[in-house]
Amino acid sequence: MIGITSYGCYIPRYRLRRDLIAEAHGGYSFGGEKSVANYDEDALTMAYQACFNCILEKDPSRIGGLYFASTSSPFREKMASPVISAALNLSTATHATDFAGSLRSGANALISAFQAVKSEPEKEVLVVAAENRLGEPGSDLEQRIGDGAGAILVGTSSIIASLEAQYSISDHFTDYWRLDEDRYVKAGDQKFINAYGYEKNIKRVVKGLLDKHNIPIMEITRLVLYSPDNKNYKKLGQDLGFEDKCIVQDTLFDKIGDAGCALSLILLASALEEAKPGEKVIFVSYGDGAVALLFEVQKEIERFRNSSQKRPRILKQLGDKKRLSNYQKYLRFKDVLKTTPTEAPWSSLAMLWNERDSIVSFKGMKCNNCSAINFPIRQICPSCRVRNNAEKIQLSHYGKLFTYTHDRLFSNPDPPLTMVVVDLAGGGRVYTQMTDCNREEVRIGMPVCMTLRKFHQGGGFNNYFWKARPIVKGVGGENYI
């Protein structure tokens, strides 16, 4: 048996009401809210966080592959997956690879992951899709697009949903695209692409799956269907012939939006949060054709859900939101509204590589002589001054604030910049920036989780490091402190 062994999502904290976009441009509003990545987030950092949420309490040494899918990777050339892998502290022998370019890239990665574990059953493969797409100001896409990431862990033991069947069609149909130099996602005529791209391919792939594997349609209890908007997908379920009792998974358009290739995995994860053992779930991802997978939910899922009380739930994450008060803030975060350019700080590839264990993997040192835990890693133990006699250890990502300030001098797109001193659970202290927070909520003793963020583009490349992020009660994580 092969199948899904864990899942996780990451939805950024910020939201923008679509009415505010419509007001700015004087047009129709799609209603609801879209999720907006912070100025220091990108597809790589969101993917990291979804993976972190997915593999909490899982054994990282079993992970033999990390597949990153996105149409909006921060790199046109260079893979994001090795960076995510290093940030998660996975083995360098992990097969890290990127899947780019399509709305169904997440599903493509999933299919490849299932094939990989079939040939190496002792390994698990972590699949993550993340998007930070941008629609041109004033376009429909601008309103519809939302940011986020979904991760699925795939393996051959402790399976919570087994893979029963798959079907895939390839279609050169052009509906959403970006050319090499394009910044904004382009779209064809909506009516045309909905009818001849979306609906046609979804119908073909579902029918193909059911027919090829002789699956009676009335056995399907849940349909997880990518949709670029709120309108078409519910009716599609009926048109396809699914029973009324078959649940069509809410695409969360009012709360997230069209999160590109990440949406399919986010919806699959949200389905697995509620699905009952025995359910037969068809997962459909659309783009350049379509992919359909049939999963059967296993009894193991109940044990899994009960044991992972600390895992951030998708619905709880959706509730933990901060509304951007205006559209301009969103434009600043997305670097569409340009301000006086600030010079990028000095940086050095060699220096960042030399310190990679601390900088990318968040490792500290534990002295063999005095047991003190310190960050970053140095030759001489700061506590007992013994030289070169310490282990490199993974520091806890959870901690509490010892002190803080809100700085209005240091330039950033969302002032003030909150600087914090965090005492980590189990030892170690770090001084760094805090993100995704309001001034009012920051206080000494506040629980936080360290997360990977993009600090700046010094040296002409993305400099990633760790920031503290508030842990909101009920979302998960506070039990780790």
Added chain:
Amino acid sequence: MLKNIKDKVAIIGVGCTKFGENFEMSYKDMIVQAAFEAFNDAGIEPRMIEAAWLGTAFPEMQAGQGRSGEPLVEALLLKNIPVTRVGNYCVTGTDAFRNACFSIASGMYDVALVVGVEKMRDVSPRESLVSQSILTGHPLISKGLTAPGMFALTANRYFHEFGIDRSYLAKVAVKNHHNGFLNPKAHRRQEVTEEEVLRAPMVADPLGLLDCTSVTDGCAAAIIARSELAPNFRDDFVLVKAVSLSVDQGRHVFFDSNYDFVGFKATQNAARVAYEQAGIEDPLREIDLAEVHDCFTITEIINYEDLGFCKKGEGGRFIADGVSTLEGELPVNPSGGLKANGHPIGATGIRQIYEVTLHLQGKAGKRQVKNAKMGLTHTIGGAATVAGITILGARS
């Protein structure tokens, strides 16, 4: 073997420019003005200087001037003598003076010149120190650190532990602005009210604009000589009783789980060494005035405690009870401190020595501390991890 510098070195002349936005004076113009004021004060010709020290902390902000001792020679034409450039963050001036004292006490030179100078306003305030924080330093570790941001961490922790609030910090600003009003060379000469300090725009919570020193140009100079030779120059020479410097671990202190943020070991250690040299056991009683490093109001409160003027946690009461006002038992920053004078980094340490010298010679005018016989100067820099102290005494 020299183990204690007490009474080995004397200050025979001091000089100081106006501190402010000296747009009409260049870096070298300021050196000339302050140094010649000192030469005249000492009654000597420049050619009598045998060695010199130049203190400039951030040459990159002033067209590279101060990368070496060379600009001092270019300005004053003190050719063919040894000139050392000192850079040690905000302790630069104090450290330049300290090293010059060692050269005199060693017997190597008879007369030496120390100049501290910083020209910060050739660029806008943002383009000077703030942009340094943003552009330089480690690309990621501590990125986001600024000078007020660092001391704000201390303020928030101090409030949390000792229960005071911003109003105590405001009292420090009010006191120092009042003293600055009496100081013709201060940058900021307007008095402020507590209310104005509390309402000023925030810079780094909880420090507002009036809790912070200014970006300022300035230069100060001191001429020192072997104390046996000092009577040849003047009767009211001032004796160096102690010089000390201490460096705690550096920026990594913010990553040290044992660091409490509410006391600075560098000051505490430098104070212990200086008091030992000078033979001081009860600083509150034995010191008549102190020029301490009030880059931010919270820093002055911590300094009271670290310098042993009061116990840890009692700094708030020290200012609230008026102990550190001009009329109080131990006037602190009678010049107006960094708050009113601004902080041309390399110059501050020497300006403090200039100030204490004036009081010990009875020449401090409207802000004169009565019966000043013993004075202390203190600077602190880095992540409050480098500190320097001098103790100066009137000739007995």
